[in-house]
Amino acid sequence: MNLLLKNGAIVTGDKEFSGDILIKNGGIQKIGGTISDRTAEVCDLGGRIVIPAFIDIHIHGADGADTMDNSLESLKKISAFAARHGVANFLPTTLTGPQDVLMEVLEKIADLQDTDLPGANIFGVHMEGPYFDMEYKGAQNAKYIKVSTVNEIKKFLRVKKNLVKLFSLSPNNEEALESIRFLREKGVVVSVGHSACVYEKVKKGIEAGIRHATHTFNGMRGFNHREPGVVGAILEDPAVKAEIIFDKIHVHPAMVHLLIKIKGVENVICITDSMSAAGLSDGDYKLGELDVYVKDGVVRLATYDSLAGSILTMDSAFRNLLELGWSMADAIRMTSTNAAEEFGLNSGEIAPGKDADLTVLDNHNEVVMTVVKGRIKYKGI
Ligand SMILES: [Zn+2]
Structure with a gap:
């Protein structure tokens, strides 16, 4: 046709x-x-x-559906919603969960990878967790956070070749460094996220193969002039691409501006990190097993005060960049081209x-x- x-x-x-x-x-x-x-x-x-269609490499859900629903229908719903907001390619993103559940979810996504969907194309999976730090868990389920093992990661990768494209973890110990080296060897982009690591530890993680940062500033040790933290290591190293949730809630626009200036337009990637309430009204929702609520467009955990994903869409992130004074060419880079280049898509x-x-x-x-x-x-x- x-x-x-x-x-x-x-x-x-x-x-x-x-x-x-x-x-x-x-x-x-x-x-x-x-x-x-x-x-x-x-x-x-x-x-x-x-313009080149948007690419969303970090999206949990939308329109009442969640990747962790473990359902083809839910993935199709997210695909259709993403396309309504200008996305042509996306990575459904998993949350911290038990191994058997994650395996089943991966199998569902594998069935739909690069097939004809109602909307945007699924080109792989972003696994967000379960190897994180409690202190910066955010809305990741504490019950399932654990230390990484190459053996378990092997099982995830065995579901389907080239399915897992992006893996978020904390480089918090020797096992994690081993996992990073293994993932990198297998061609998976490794991202630092939900991490309490001090600067030196993150540097070791980057040496081992970290090349990406999960929702920069959110869920990580912040920036201090005596202890630069995770944020400092990300800002300093040009090899690391930095995700950002630009919904004007997760990060102050001035910090988004600063991030882009320091990293360069070619190293910043806008994501939505959206959850099932994206496109729906305020109210009570689930994020995986956790209860969350949406009020005035802000998603929070019901049990303690933490942001729990967003209801951002990629077109809205694009408009926010323009509003901040970045050119359309720059906004296209950060919402499309950079991700295409990082993941080898013939798009962007x-x-x-x-x-x-x-x-x-x-x-x-x-x-x-x-x-x-x-x-x-x-x-x-
Ligand atoms: Zn996320």
Whole structure:
């Protein structure tokens, strides 16, 4: 099935130009100027902005569904919701849980990996936990937090080759360093998260292979001029990509600004970390086994005071970046291109040969259409 998008205002990399996009077999074949193709379905964009579709590498749930529901229906619901918010590729993200439950969830995701879904494509899994530190557990379930073993990790990786793309853990002991080395050897991106480690320990983790940071500033030892902590190690090392939840709740906009300035636009990756209440109203919800509540758009644990994920969407993070004064080219990098490069996706750019993963915006930068591998998965125009 071929698709011809007419009259787009295309923004990609540092280029902006107007014209048509011809899509064949899920890939971009031609862009710019006037293109005609009798075999293609035609959609006139009427001068609307077209950008590389967003990629969300840290999303637990949305629209009443959670990755930990261990259900194909839930994953499909999250996929459809993500596409409505401009996402073409995502990593369903697990929470700290018992090994057998995590194995079952991984198997469900494996069934849907790179298959045709109602919305965004699932290109793998982000495993958030269970090897964390109690002191910074946030909304991770304390009952299942434990010390890592390469043996257990082997079981997770054996579910399906190349399923686990990203693994968040704390480099808190020798076992963790061994796990990091093993994961890296297997091509998994290892991320420091929910960690009480002092600066020196994180540096050892980076030496062992950590290249990513899980929701920077949240759930980690903070920055102090005598003990730089996890945050200090992340800020200092250019090899580490930094996730950020930019919902104006988890991190002050001034700190987001500072992070981008220090790390550089190419090393910051916006995520949602959204949970099942994303897209729904205030009220009581579950995050895994834990009770949480949403009030005025803020998600908190019911039992003690901690933020418990977000109800952020990628398009809203994108608009927040623009509002903070970053250019559209920079915002595209941080919501799409950087993640594509880190995980080797043929996405994140609008160019011939790339996957046709596209998001169309109206003049308020609201999503009006999402194309996933050449197929329109959401259309509001
Ligand atoms: Zn998370």
